[in-house]
Amino acid sequence: MQHLTVVNHPLVQHKLTLMREQDTSTAVFRQLLREISQFLAYEVTRELPMTTKKINTPLQEMDAPVLAGRKLALISILRAGNGLLDGMLELIPSARVGFVGLYRDEETLKPVQYYFKVPDELGERMVIAVDPMLATGNSSVAAIDLLKQAGATNIRFLCLLAAPEGVARMQEAHPDVPIVTAALDSHLNEKGYIVPGLGDAGDRMFGTK
Ligand code: URA
Numbered sequence: 001m002q003h004l005t006v007v008n009h010p011l012v013q014h015k016l017t018l019m020r021e022q023d024t025s026t027a028v029f030r031q032l033l034r035e036i037s038q039f040l041a042y043e044v045t046r047e048l049p050m051t052t053k054k055i056n057t058p059l060q061e062m063d064a065p066v067l068a069g070r071k072l073a074l075i076s077i078l079r080a081g082n083g084l085l086d087g088m089l090e091l092i093p094s095a096r097v098g099f100v101g102l103y104r105d106e107e108t109l110k111p112v113q114y115y116f117k118v119p120d121e122l123g124e125r126m127v128i129a130v131d132p133m134l135a136t137g138n139s140s141v142a143a144i145d146l147l148k149q150a151g152a153t154n155i156r157f158l159c160l161l162a163a164p165e166g167v168a169r170m171q172e173a174h175p176d177v178p179i180v181t182a183a184l185d186s187h188l189n190e191k192g193y194i195v196p197g198l199g200d201a202g203d204r205m206f207g208t209k
Helices: 010-020 026-044 082-091 138-149 164-173 201-206
Strands: 004-006 050-056 061-067 073-077 096-104 111-117 126-130 154-158 179-181
Touching: 010 026, 026 082, 026 126, 026 154, 026 179, 026 201, 073 082, 073 138, 082 126, 082 201, 096 138, 111 138, 126 138, 138 154, 138 164
Parallel strands: 004 179, 073 096, 073 126, 126 154, 154 179
Antiparallel strands: 050 061, 096 111
């Protein structure tokens, strides 16, 4: 898989435009995120290992394709990552789910872990870390550091929007982790927001300010 995949399907791009609009309500924003997450999940799971099993159709026996190996792990980077989970779990209901919570230390500006709970045997699973916004990349890089320390070796990163700065930071720190996104935006502003972006994804999906 290439390092950055932008899912430029017309339905994804149309839904993303609706999400970006400032007047889109919390309920509609959440529903659109759920819908787009399924297109992104479709793309990010392209290389799931397959095997075959013998089944009987009404006409004959066949060797039919099925997923192989351990169930994949979806890892939500709190809190905005949770907005991507429901839609992805509809598509992949047997996936295991983990959570990584990080906050930014205001003195060092470094991400600090406050929560970490992930499925066992991470090294035997495809691990998909999810966070809607890849902005500076600091928390994404830190979350992936933690997943690697926990044994993950086959990791992908799924986001709704990416900034070039975040993509570069990830490429430098974790060149082995492919990124799947719906759009690569222009740049980060001085406050670390993606431009043109959609604002604070967590606030928009949870109705907070
Ligand atoms: N996080 C957000 O929610 N929005 C941004 O634009 C950047 C980081």
